[in-house]
Amino acid sequence: MSEQEITTTPRKQAPGDKPTGIKLVAPARPHERAGEIRFVEMPREQTPRLDVLVLNPPSPDGDLFLRDIARVGRRTRDGIIWPQTALAQIAAVVKEAGYTVEVIDAIGLMMDWKSFEKYMWEKKPRYMIIHATAPTLTNDMRTTFIGKAVGSITMAIGTHVTPMTRETLETYPTLDIVVRGEPELTIVDVIRTIDRVVAEERAAETVPVGNPDLTPPWRKLPFPDASYLTTRGRFRGVPPAIIARALRETLGVGYRDEHGEVQINPDRPFIEDLDTLPIPLHDQLPWQRYKVPIVGGPYTFVLTSRGCPAGCRYCIKHVTYQSSVRHRSPHHVLQEMIMLKEMGLRHIHFEADLFTVKKEFVYDLCHTIIKEGIKLRWSCNSRVDFVDEDELRLMRKAGCFMIAWGLESGSEEVLKRARKGTTVKRIEETIAASHRAGIMNWGYFIIGLPGETVETIQQTIALSKRLPLDIALFHIATPYPGTPFYYEAVANGWIRMNQWEDYDMYSHTVLNYPHLSSADLEYWAKRAAREWSLRPRPIMTFLKGATNPETWGQLWQIGVNHLKWIGGSLRNEGLRRLGGSTM
Structure with a gap:
């Protein structure tokens, strides 16, 4: 029986009926063949697309990660949520250039991947700028895959993609552009240039824009290879x-x-006058969620300068703002402080490669804060060789309540090899002076810099106990790409890694010295933290903070996380490594 088309409604087949051999198909429309599978077009977009999304990507596993485009990324065990002021600064520059822009801090918002994908399909940003870091690289690049699905041009910024531009672009085909170094003006230049070229070529009708090209030779290639795509x-x-x-x-x-x-094009010169940058769009950040130990919350960052003249071989400043120092004016900083106070913030951290790099600026800013009566508590970072006691007392009078110090090591040999430019004696003198001035001290130490031995680690632990520190953190040395430390580690075969995600100086390390393995370094970092923290002074600091309703919940969680980190297998590992010696 020949196949027929039935255009009327067929009767239901009764039980036991034999197949008729008649094929039922839908009636053919004009200019269509019966049974042909038709392409379906999506409805046209009803709402305008967002021009630019500036993104701190979601966490890969729900944990908190600290990211900043001028710093390295790492997992936090201290409950810190890092303000994304640098992204708000980019957004302010983009907005001033006339584009619609939004900042999404997925870490601060605790935004999961499902929520992020929903956001992307609703906004369909024309450009997406992501901050990518080594410990979360594959996770961060997942955002570019979603970006391409909605038609975004994808850009990445940060301290990893700047020195690893070629490797990143070759590995992740959904990433279109790497913006290297200082990003603000480059990003605006990229957007304006691409928009101009798109407009010109659309007008000339020489290239397709918006949808995949279905013109030859596409139709002649049944399955084009990846390079063609x-x-x-x-x-x-x-x-x-x-x-x-x-x-x-x-x-x-x-x-x-x-x-x-x-x-890879030549780099862009640095912005000479930082006062030409608009004030960051703080109101687009979840600033109520930002927190740090002892401060309570909320708090945020205020940029004062970029660049540092010091020569520390491990510092990421070799990748970012390098040795030339550029300052904002005290008046420009004060404008931002007043705005933040009006928003409801009471705590800020002056963000800089080195806040006290220029004494004249520090004095002018402090006198301006005192004169204008700006009642904000603030913290900053410093080196022990770039500040004196008179300066510290003025800072305290102007509202400084805490300083984060890069102390690194208690070994003169390690400090010298790292080109730290200071001595153990100067560390002791400056921290004591800061304590006398009534300022809290937060000390950062690094376990595993070149030249490190078990003996020098013990010297670092001993120094941390002698100093009047309110908080001490012990990082594991990390040779980040682009730093002199990285090139030294590569040349000597000290790095062992399978993927960039291994770069996490809190949980583990990629370093393996002949005399100190990665397991040794991880053990000693935990032991240092335990020896310092389980003493009367740190416990009293914790208890004082616990009396403050703003900080109690946070300090409790930080304490729990810290004990978990220094615990675990430390007891058994310590007995094995130390042969049963006491601490």
Whole structure:
């Protein structure tokens, strides 16, 4: 029996009926063949797309990660939620350039991946700028896959992608652009340039924009290879070829050319006058959630300067703002402080590579704060060789309640090899002076810098106990790409890693010295933390903070997390490594 088309409603087949051999198909519409599978087009978008999304990506596992475009990324065991002021600064510059922009701090918002994907499909940003770090690299690049699905041009910034531009672009095809170094002006330049080229080529109707190109030779290729997809624009949005043509002369970027080869353009000069930057869009941040030990909450960062003249070989400043120092004016800083106070903030941290790098600035700012009567508690960072006791007393009078000190080691040999530029004696004198001035002291130490031995680690632990510190943190040394320490570690074969996510100086390390393995370094970092914290002074600091309703819940959680971190296998491992010696 020949196959027929039935356009009327067929009767139901009764039980026991034999098949008729008649195929039922829908009636053919004009100009269509019966049974042909038709393509379906999505409805046109009803709402305007967001121009720019500036993103701190969701956490890979729900834990808190500290990220900042001028710092390294790491997991936190201290309950700290890091203010994303640098992203708010980028957003302010983009907004001032005339674009719609939103900042999403997924870590601060505790935003999971499901919520983030929903946001992306609602907003469909034309450009997405993500902050990527080594310990979360694959996780961060997942955002670019979602970005390409909604038609975004994807950009990455940060201390990892700047020195690893080529490797990152070659590994992750859904990342379009790496913005290297100081990002603000480069990002605006990229957006304006690509928009201009897209507008010009649309007007000339020479290239497709918005949807995949279905013109030849696409129809002649039943299954084009990956290189064809990445070079001919198979993703939604602006084809890579247009991006490549637009960015040929743009400073400070890495991208792929029309053939899919990574190109890295010359770097952009630093911004000379930081006062030309608009005040960050703090109101777009979840600032009520930002917290740090002892401070309570909320708090945020206020940038004062960029760059540091010191030569520490392990410092990420070699990748970011380098040795030239540029300051905002005290008046410009004061404007931001007044705005933050009006928002309801009472605590700020002056963010800089080195806050006390220029004594004249510190004096001018402190006198301005005192004169204007700005009642904000503030903290900062410093080096022991860039401040004196008179300066510390003025800082305390102007509202400084805590200083974070980069102390690193109690060994003169280790300090000298790291080119720290100071001595143990100067560390002791300055921390004592800060304590006399009534300022709380937060000491940062690094376990495992070149030249480290069990003996030098014990010297560091002993120094931490002698100093009047209110908080002490012991990091494991990490040779971040782009630093002199990294090149030394690579040359000597000290790095063992399987993926960039191994770069997490709190939980483990990629360092393996011939005389100190990664397990040794991890053990000693935990032991140092335990020896320092389980003493009367740190316990009293904890109890004093616990009497403050603002800090009690946070300090309790920090204490629990800290004990978990220094505990675990430490007891058994210690007996094995120390042969049963007492602490």
